[in-house]
Every structure is written in structure tokens, then in C-alpha cells.
Amino acid sequence: MKYFRLTFSFLALLLTGLAVAGATELYDRLIALKGVVSVEELDKGFFEERYVVMFDQPLDHKNPSKGHFEQRFVVAHAGFDRPTVIVTEGYGGARALNPRYREELSSRLGANQIFVEHRYFGESTPSPRNWDYLNAENAAADLHAVRQALAAVYPEKWIGTGVSKGGENSLIYRMYYPQDVDVTVAYVGPICFGVEDGRHEPFLERVGTAEERAAIREFQTEVLKRRKELVPLFDEYCKSKGYEFRTNIDEVFDLCVLEYPFSIWQWGTAVSVIPASDSPHQELLDHLTATVSPDYFAVSEEPSFFVQAQRELGYYGYDTAPFEGLLSIKNAKGYLPRILLPDDARRIRFSDALSRKITAFYKTNDPKVICIYGQNDPWSAAMLDTTAFDGKQNMKLIVEPGGSHRARIKTQSDEVQNQIWKTIEGWLFGI
Numbered sequence: 001m002k003y004f005r006l007t008f009s010f011l012a013l014l015l016t017g018l019a020v021a022g023a024t025e026l027y028d029r030l031i032a033l034k035g036v037v038s039v040e041e042l043d044k045g046f047f048e049e050r051y052v053v054m055f056d057q058p059l060d061h062k063n064p065s066k067g068h069f070e071q072r073f074v075v076a077h078a079g080f081d082r083p084t085v086i087v088t089e090g091y092g093g094a095r096a097l098n099p100r101y102r103e104e105l106s107s108r109l110g111a112n113q114i115f116v117e118h119r120y121f122g123e124s125t126p127s128p129r130n131w132d133y134l135n136a137e138n139a140a141a142d143l144h145a146v147r148q149a150l151a152a153v154y155p156e157k158w159i160g161t162g163v164s165k166g167g168e169n170s171l172i173y174r175m176y177y178p179q180d181v182d183v184t185v186a187y188v189g190p191i192c193f194g195v196e197d198g199r200h201e202p203f204l205e206r207v208g209t210a211e212e213r214a215a216i217r218e219f220q221t222e223v224l225k226r227r228k229e230l231v232p233l234f235d236e237y238c239k240s241k242g243y244e245f246r247t248n249i250d251e252v253f254d255l256c257v258l259e260y261p262f263s264i265w266q267w268g269t270a271v272s273v274i275p276a277s278d279s280p281h282q283e284l285l286d287h288l289t290a291t292v293s294p295d296y297f298a299v300s301e302e303p304s305f306f307v308q309a310q311r312e313l314g315y316y317g318y319d320t321a322p323f324e325g326l327l328s329i330k331n332a333k334g335y336l337p338r339i340l341l342p343d344d345a346r347r348i349r350f351s352d353a354l355s356r357k358i359t360a361f362y363k364t365n366d367p368k369v370i371c372i373y374g375q376n377d378p379w380s381a382a383m384l385d386t387t388a389f390d391g392k393q394n395m396k397l398i399v400e401p402g403g404s405h406r407a408r409i410k411t412q413s414d415e416v417q418n419q420i421w422k423t424i425e426g427w428l429f430g431i
Contacts, residue, residue, distance in 0.1 A: 024049060026049050026051070026075075026077050026080075026153070027039060027041070027049075027051065029152075029153050030051060030053060030075065030153070033149045033150070033153075034149065035055050035056045035057075035145070035149055036053055036054070036055055036056075036149070037054040037055065037056055037070055038053070038054045039051050039052075039053050040052045040053075042074070042097060042099070043099040044099070045076070045098075045099030045100060045101070045102070046076075046099075046100070046102050046107070047076040047077055047078055047102075047112075047113070048077050048078060048079065049075075049076075049077040050074065050075065050076045050077065050099070051074070051075045051077075052072060052073075052074050052075075052097065053072070053073050053074070053075060054070045054071070054072055054123075055070065055071045055072075055073060055145075055146060055149070056068055056069075056070060056071075057069055057070070057071045057119070057142050057145060059126055059130070059133040059138075060132075060133050060138065061137075061138055061141035061142075061145075066133070067126070069119070069124065069125070069126035069127075070123070070124070071116070071117060071119060071124040071142055071146075072093050072117040072122065072123040072124050073093070073114060073115060073116040073117060073146055074093060074096040074097065074113075074114070074115040075112070075113075075114055075150075076102070076106070076112060076113040076114075076115070077112055078106070078110055078111055078112045078113075079110075079112070080153070080154065080155075081156060082109075082110055082111050082112055082154075082156060083109055083111045083112070083156045083157045083158065083159060083428055084111055084112040084113075084114060084150070084154040084156065084157075084158045084159070085103060085105045085106040085109070085111045085112065085113050085114070085158075085159045085160075085161060086114045086116065086143065086146070086147065086158060086159070086160050086161070086181065087103060087113065087114065087115040087116065087161055087162060087166065088116065088143055088160055088161065088162040088166050088169040088170040088173050089115060089116055089117055089118050089162060089166045089169070090118050090162060090163075090164060090165025090166035090167075090168065090169045090305075091117075091118055091121050091122075091165065091166070091305065092117055092118070092121040092122030092123075092124075092302070093115055093116070093117030093118075093121070093122050093123070093124070094122060096115035096117075101115075103161060104408060104409055104410055105159055105161055105185060105409075105424075108409075108421065109159070109424075109425075109428070111159065112154055114146065114150065114154075116142065116143055116146055118139060118166075118169070118304075119133075119134065119138065119139055119142055120134045120304040120307075121302060121304055122302075125302075125304075131307050131311075131344065131345050131348065134304060134307055134308060134311070135308075135311065135312065136169075136172050136308075136312060136313070136354050137176065139169065139172070140169075140172055140173045140175075140176040140177060141176070143169075143173045143177070143180070144173075144176070144177045144180055147177070147180045147181075157182040157183070157428050158180065158181040158182055158183075159181060159182065159183045159184070159185065159424075159428070160173055160174060160180070160181040160183070160184045160185075161184065161185045161186070161187070162186065162187065162189065163187040163188060163189075164187070164188050164189065164190075164379070164405065165189070165305065165313070166187075166189070167186040167187045167188055167189025167371075168186070168189035168190060168191065168313070169189070170184050170185070170186045170189065171184065171186050171189055171191075171358060171362070171369070171371075171384065172354075172358060174367055174369065175357070175358055175361045175362075178365070178367060182368060182427065182428065183368045183369075183370075183424060183427050183428060184367065184368065184369040184370070185369075185370045185372070185409075185424070186369065186370070186371045186372070186384075187372050187407065187408060188372065188373055188374060188377060188379055188380070188405050188407055189371070189383075189384070190314075190379040190380075190381075190382035190383065191355050191358055191359065191382055191383070191384050191385070192309075192313060192314025192315060192316070192355060192382045193314055193352050193355045193356075193382075194314050194315075194350065194352065195309065195310055195314055195315050195336055195337070195350045196315065196316060196317030196333070196336075197314050197315065197316055197317070197381075197382055198317065199316075199381040199382055200262070200316035200317070200378050200379075200381045200382070201316070201317060201318070201319040202381075203378055203380070203381035204261050204262065204265065204319075204378060205319075207265055207376050207378070208265065208271075208376060212271045213261075215271045215274055216260070216261045216264055216271060216274070217261075217322065218277060219260070219274050219275070219277070219284075219287075220257050220258075220260055220261070220323065221323065221326065222277045222284065223257055223284055223285075223288060224254075224257055224323055224326035224327065225326065226281060226284065227250075227253065227326075227328075229281050230253070230281055230284065230285050231249060231250060231253050233281060233282065233285050234249065234252075234253050234256075234285060234288075234289075234294070235249045237285070237289060237294070238252070238294050238298075241294075241295065243294055243295050243298040244298060244299045245297060245298055245299065245339070246299060246338070246339050246340075247297075247338070247339050248328075250328035250329075251328060251329050251339075252294055252297050253328075254327045254328055254329050254332075255297050255318070255332065255335060255339075256288060256289070256292045256294055256296075256297070257288070257292075257323075258318040258319075258320065258323075258332060259292045259296070259318070260288065260291055260292055262316070262378050263291050263292050264291060265376050265377065265378050265404065266377055266378055266379065266404060266405045267404055267405060267406065268374070268376065268403070268404030268405075268406060269291065273287070274287065275287050297339055297340065299342075300340075303340065303341065303342050303345070306336060306340040306341055306345075307341065307342075307345045307348065309336060310336060310337055310341055310345065310348050310349075310350060311348050311349075311350065311351070312350065312351055312352075312353070312354040312355070313354070314350065314352070314355060314382075315336055316378070316381075316382075317332065317333070317335075318332040318335070320332055358384070359384070359385050359388065362384060362385070362388040362395065363385065363387065363388045366392045366393055366394045366395055367394060367395065368394045368395075368427050369394065369395050369396070370395075370396045370398065370420060370423065370424070371383070371384055371389075371395075371396070371397050371398065372398045372399075372400070372407050372408065372409065372412075373397075373398070373399050373400070373403070373407060374399070374400050374402075374403030374404045374405060374406065374407035375399050375400060375401050375402055375403050376402055376403060376404055377403065377404050377405045377407065379405060380399070383397075383399075384397075396420075396423065398412065398416065398420065400412055409421070
């Protein structure tokens with residue numbers, strides 16, 4: 001038995017030695033970084049190498065004694081002498097594991113890509129899940145810690161970027177740590193001033209053309225008029241999917257109908273796909289659930305986004321006045337904390353301190369930042385205060401005509417794309 005143990009130990013040592021001998025310079029440098037718990041190789045995809053890294057982070061960066069958790073980030077390597085894009089993701093990081101995933105900035109610039117999963121999402125969720133430490137300041141400090149750890153590995157210029165909540169996150173990160181990145185490209189990132197901000201509802205009353213808005217309103221009205229026939233079908237659909245809600249099925253149905261125009265405009269869905277008012281019940285319902293999936297209002301195992309919205313990121317409300325007498329609810333006030341928050345987050349109260357801090361920072365500073373929004377995207381109702389760009393040499397605001405939440409550099413006109421890339425490459429390379 002003793003001989004077997006010695007032989008096994010020798011074999012393990014030999015295999016370990018072979019693994020180390022086959023490791024790359026990047027792997028060796030990553031595994032040696034302070035705070036790195038593990039490094040796992042991924043399919044290299046479009047890059048030279050790719051790894052998923054688990055990284056030790058304090059729950060509270062101001063008081064590390066409160067405990068720690070592991071945060072996931074993905075390193076996609078183009079070269080030690082290349083610039084680096086840090087993706088300030090607002091949600092989970094599973095999509096970054098896909099070998100075909102690459103942001104347009106890293107593709108165009110031939111840059112390294114560091115994708116950081118947001119705390120309290122995916123594999124970066126602390127256990128136990130104490131909501132006290134889920135705030136923007138801690139999330140920005142997470143990004144700063146990753147940036148500092150990788151500074152010696154990637155010494156060239158850095159670009160911060162994110163989409164939607166990740167876009168807002170990139171602006172917050174730049175505010176807290178102005179020197180961490182040289183350039184920020186924030187896509188469709190809203191800055192809301194309340195849990196029901198109040199700017200989205202009037203935005204939906206003037207977006208697009210009068211004919212498009214009328215078609216949307218007609219569909220909503222028709223669906224609500226048929227609630228006696230549609231709600232049982234809707235209930236059956238939700239049960240078949242296993243959805244559970246914190247309210248009754250009639251209210252969930254109402255909320256899906258109220259959410260409908262926001263979703264249509266957010267994703268740039270053509271009104272031409274809206275079924276005619278005399279379409280069969282099932283056709284109307286299929287279109288509604290395809291446009292607004294009821295699971296949006298269902299009990300979720302990962303409610304972290306709504307906790308953040310309730311605490312400091314804010315959200316939007318619904319105008320119920322046009323549908324008086326057709327809804328099962330009087331109004332939709334307070335729907336987010338009542339329906340979308342877990343019980344252990346109900347005590348959280350909103351503060352607009354963060355949104356005001358962001359606005360003040362960008363009004364009084366001029367970092368190299370490009371904000372891109374879509375003209376028809378309801379989130380653009382809460383875009384970064386446009387006066388923050390007035391008279392600035394560096395800060396740029398791009399609003400894509402007719403654009404949606406899918407607005408990117410590549411969706412702009414050729415002329416605007418060329419201007420954006422010329423600006424970015426000038427900032428990074430002096431060309």
C-alpha cells in the first residue's frame with residue numbers, strides 16, 4: 001500500500017509537471033496574480049488564447065472583514081502589446097464563454113477583451129446573498145480590482161465599454177475611477193432618477209409616427225377587450241412554462257399589455273408584424289407573449305437587477321389612464337417592489353444620490369467618452385443629461401436616427417461610423 005501511494009504521488013507530480021510545462025506565458029502570469037483563485041482554458045475562438053478566471057473580491061471594498069466572494073471574468077488574449085477592452089457587464093457572464101463572442105471594439109482594434117461578470121449575477125453570486133453589499137460603488141471597485149490585477153499583464157491603453165445596464169456601469173466605473181481607462185464607449189446606458197422615473201411614459205406618447213403609435217394602442221386595447229377569452233389561455237401558457245408570480249394572473253396579463261409598447265420600441269420591432277384586430281384569440285396571445293414574455297414578471301432565482309433598480313439605478317412606470325375600465329388594476333404604481341423584489345429586499349428604499357452624482361461628474365468633467373443611444377429606444381428618455389456634452393472637447397453623444405436598444409457603432413451610417421472610429425483611434429493611437 002505504501003509503494004502504491006508513492007507511485008501515485010510520483011505520477012501526479014509528473015502529470016502536474018507536464019501541465020505546467022505546457023502552460024503558456026499568459027496562463028502562468030494569470031495564475032500567479034494576487035487574488036486569482038483559478039484559471040480555466042476556453043476555446044480560443046477569435047483570439048490567441050481565452051481563459052475564465054475566478055477572482056477573490058471583498059463583499060464590501062471599504063470593509064474587507066465583512067467577507068469575500070469569487071467573481072468570474074473572461075480573458076480573451078490578442079497580445080501583450082495590444083490595447084485592452086474591459087467589458088463592464090451589468091448581468092451574468094455566460095455569453096462571454098461562447099467562442100464566437102467578441103465586442104465590436106476589440107474586433108476593430110485588435111484588442112484584448114476582459115469581460116467582467118457583475119457581482120450577484122451568475123457565478124459571481126455571494127453565499128449567503130446579502131443585498132447590503134450590492135451597490136454601484138462596490139461594483140465599480142470590483143472592476144478597479146480586476147483592472148489593477150491585470151495592469152502589468154496588459155500595460156497598453158484600456159477602453160471601458162458596456163451595453164444597457166453595462167453601459168451605465170461603464171459610466172459609473174469611469175466616474176469612480178477616472179484614470180482606470182483611457183476611453184469609454186457606453187451603449188444605450190440609462191440614468192434614471194426614480195424607481196418610476198417618469199420620463200418614459202411621455203416618451204412613448206411621442207416616439208415614432210402617429211400611425212405607429214395608433215397601431216400599438218389598438219392592439220393593446222383589443223387584447224384587453226378580449227381578456228375574458230385570453231386570460232384563461234394566458235394562464236394555461238404560464239402554467240405550461242412553470243412560471244410563478246407574486247400576484248394574480250389578471251394583473252400579470254395587464255402588466256404584459258402595459259409593457260408591450262416599451263418592448264416594441266426598445267427592440268425596434270416593426271409595427272407591421274402586429275396582428276389585425278379581428279385576428280383569432282390565439283394569434284393575438286401568441287404575438288403578445290412573443291413580444292413580452294410573462295416570465296419577466298415571474299419569481300426569479302436571480303432578482304439582482306430589480307434589487308439594484310429599487311436601491312439606486314431606478315426604472316420606469318406605466319401609464320394606465322388610456323385603458324381605464326379595461327384593466328383589472330386601478331393603476332400600476334409600485335409594481336416593481338411589490339411584484340419583482342424578493343421578500344428579503346422589500347426593506348430597500350430608493351436613493352437618487354447615485355444618478356445625481358453621475359450627472360454632476362459628467363457635467364463638470366470632460367473624459368474621453370462616447371455615449372451611443374437609439375432615438376426610438378424608450379431607455380433614451382433617461383439618457384445621460386444632454387447638457388453634459390455642451391462645449392466639451394472630448395465627450396461625444398451619438399443618437400442613432402430611428403435607432404433602438406440595439407444601437408451600436410456598426411448600426412450607424414457610414415459617415416458616423418467613420419467619425420467614431422477616427423475619434424477612438426485618435427485617442428488610443430494618436431492617428
